[in-house]
Amino acid sequence: MSTSTKPQGEVKRWHVILFEAIAGLLILLVLFGSGRDLLLLPGQSGFPSVIHRWHEAQSGAFTTLLFGGSLLALLWKPQARPLLMQYILLSIGIVCLLFATATGIGFMPVVLAIGIVFIAILAFAYPKPRALLNFRSGASLSYPLLAITVVAAILLAPIIARELNYQILGMTQQDVHALNYHWLTSVVLALILILGGSMAATRRPGWRALAFIIGITYLYLGSMALLLPDSAGSWGTIGGILGLLGGLGYISVTLFEVQRTRRAAQLLQKAST
Numbered sequence: 001m002s003t004s005t006k007p008q009g010e011v012k013r014w015h016v017i018l019f020e021a022i023a024g025l026l027i028l029l030v031l032f033g034s035g036r037d038l039l040l041l042p043g044q045s046g047f048p049s050v051i052h053r054w055h056e057a058q059s060g061a062f063t064t065l066l067f068g069g070s071l072l073a074l075l076w077k078p079q080a081r082p083l084l085m086q087y088i089l090l091s092i093g094i095v096c097l098l099f100a101t102a103t104g105i106g107f108m109p110v111v112l113a114i115g116i117v118f119i120a121i122l123a124f125a126y127p128k129p130r131a132l133l134n135f136r137s138g139a140s141l142s143y144p145l146l147a148i149t150v151v152a153a154i155l156l157a158p159i160i161a162r163e164l165n166y167q168i169l170g171m172t173q174q175d176v177h178a179l180n181y182h183w184l185t186s187v188v189l190a191l192i193l194i195l196g197g198s199m200a201a202t203r204r205p206g207w208r209a210l211a212f213i214i215g216i217t218y219l220y221l222g223s224m225a226l227l228l229p230d231s232a233g234s235w236g237t238i239g240g241i242l243g244l245l246g247g248l249g250y251i252s253v254t255l256f257e258v259q260r261t262r263r264a265a266q267l268l269q270k271a272s273t
Helices: 013-038 050-073 082-101 109-125 129-133 143-172 182-200 207-227 236-272
Strands: none
Touching (some): 050 082, 082 207, 182 207, 182 236, 207 236
16 A cells, blocks of 8 residues: 555554654663652662652652653553653653753753754654644543643642742752752652643543543652651642642543543434434
């Protein structure tokens, strides 16, 4: 079959295999590099003492749950979940942009260059790269998910502003958290949580998996905040409870939306027969 006569949605098998191989390798690297952070195991590089436990949990959530979880969800029919790939690429862009400009030690263009190359490789490897340029949604917005995300953004905004300031000023004052980029990691995590919730609310292909990943991440962070209420940068007890509620909200709304969609499809099928 010639390329011109292939169905529009068809992808080449080698392209899928290439992407799955790259994604699988990255997942293994993520688990090896940050799985211990997620479990708060001692002796991790960049977390020299117990005062960094909350930031260690944040690093694990960011790398293992959000990045690794999104890649894991893409291992099965990646071409059917372009939203997840868009989320990964945008998240990498946010990470590289902030680490190039907001560390407190000046502009680092090499970080941006590395990010651009990494994004280009992943975008090329994705089985349907042109789908990554499409941000239109054929479905209506999920207003409950959007509402949860707006509330989360309002609550996280002061944390983002405060800890960005801590990072920039702390670097000049030799603050150990700033020197290890813990405050900046916290800012990045908050931004990509908001990004993920906003993108899931569009209900584009891949939104269910993304909403679950965001929900699980909030559940984990809420639990860690309750476990480490006095750790530097922790959300504290109230923040931990709000994190748990947010995580339950994302997961509950997603399950409800899935059930409602299935019932609507069943009713439509009965009506057509």
